[in-house]
Ligand code: C2O
């Protein structure tokens with residue numbers, strides 16, 4: 001059944017690429033002149049899913065080919081990289097308890113790795129270079145591990161990642177919990193940011209100054225200004241992933257209801273006015289499709305200080321086909337757990353420093369790889385404090401284990417908040433609680449990947 005569905009999605013994916021064939025992509029100048037306001041918006045579809053090649057119900061085996069590829073953005077062509085020829089790469093879908101095997105075939109002329117962002121994997125499968133030799137150009141490697149926690153995760157290389165991710169190497173990994181209720185439909189929405197200049201389109205990695213501004217152009221599953229079609233009267237679980245290397249999303253739409261974060265369902269649903277999705281972060285939201293279309297809007301957000309004066313942009317619309325009265329929300333099994341008490345002390349302090357002027361980004365004044373390795377005994381609970389003394393915001397990401405957010409500037413969340421990527425605003429102080437239950441040398445870094453590349457990374461040892 002899963003295979004049949006995956007195949008269908010692959011075929012759908014193939015159809016959608018026929019909508020903008022490589023050969024017919026217009027030259028940039030023609031494209032600029034030829035925007036046709038009369039055509040209906042392009043459809044935003046979930047990325048095609050990878051085919052499970054293993055017949056066992058508890059093993060998902062997929063093959064990912066990393067190769068050069070032409071990437072189409074707004075009818076323009078960009079020479080990038082892709083997994084299986086698609087950007088975003090194929091969605092990998094499995095359930096809790098499954099063994100995931102991913103055969104990576106590296107057809108690039110450079111080495112690469114795969115990192116499973118947000119997934120608690122054994123360190124040898126983590127895709128960092130001290131735990132695994134990078135997969136050399138034109139060779140292969142099989143990643144294999146058991147999935148222990150449901151949620152919306154993603155995969156991307158962890159070698160030269162500010163370039164390789166930006167060129168198009170990223171995709172969603174969905175781990176389902178069969179005990180959770182199912183929405184009528186599910187959407188996977190992967191966001192990426194692009195620089196647009198003189199009609200050309202490029203990934204922003206080359207422009208180290210770009211991070212001072214907000215990115216010009218956002219794609220949702222590769223589409224700009226598209227529409228999601230959904231049946232009226234239905235519930236949709238949408239899984240949002242910000243795969244951009246440095247662009248922030250601050251989203252809103254009428255009736256915004258967040259049900260999940262980095263690590264699956266929240267402890268209680270939230271109805272924020274705006275949903276902040278920092279680079280690397282995920283959110284799950286519920287749409288109750290009724291009779292009216294609605295727009296998903298981004299309020300431009302600058303990493304040098306948050307909300308900006310720039311006008312909001314519509315990223316895509318959600319359009320009911322067959323309008324019907326909206327359904328009621330699903331009874332998701334929120335656990336209702338309260339936040340842990342903050343014990344007040346700290347085991348580890350990470351201070352972020354650096355400035356856009358110098359472009360030197362540091363944790364505790366150190367530039368990776370010349371860093372102090374902090375240690376936590378296996379099985380202990382550690383309190384980590386983050387302080388941002390730099391002049392930009394930084395989304396802090398830890399490999400290997402998720403953490404609980406105890407407080408932000410002294411304010412504790414009401415409910416337990418488990419994340420693996422947390423944005424730290426300028427001058428902010430964030431306190432985290434970590435159950436150190438996965439042994440290894442784990443990378444901790446800023447998920448603005450050019451910052452990480454310039455040294456804003458460290459190593460946390462659990463043993
Ligand atoms: Cu998503 Cu160390 O990365």
Ligand code: CU
Pocket residue numbers: 361393394395446447448451452456
């Ligand atoms: Cu940063």
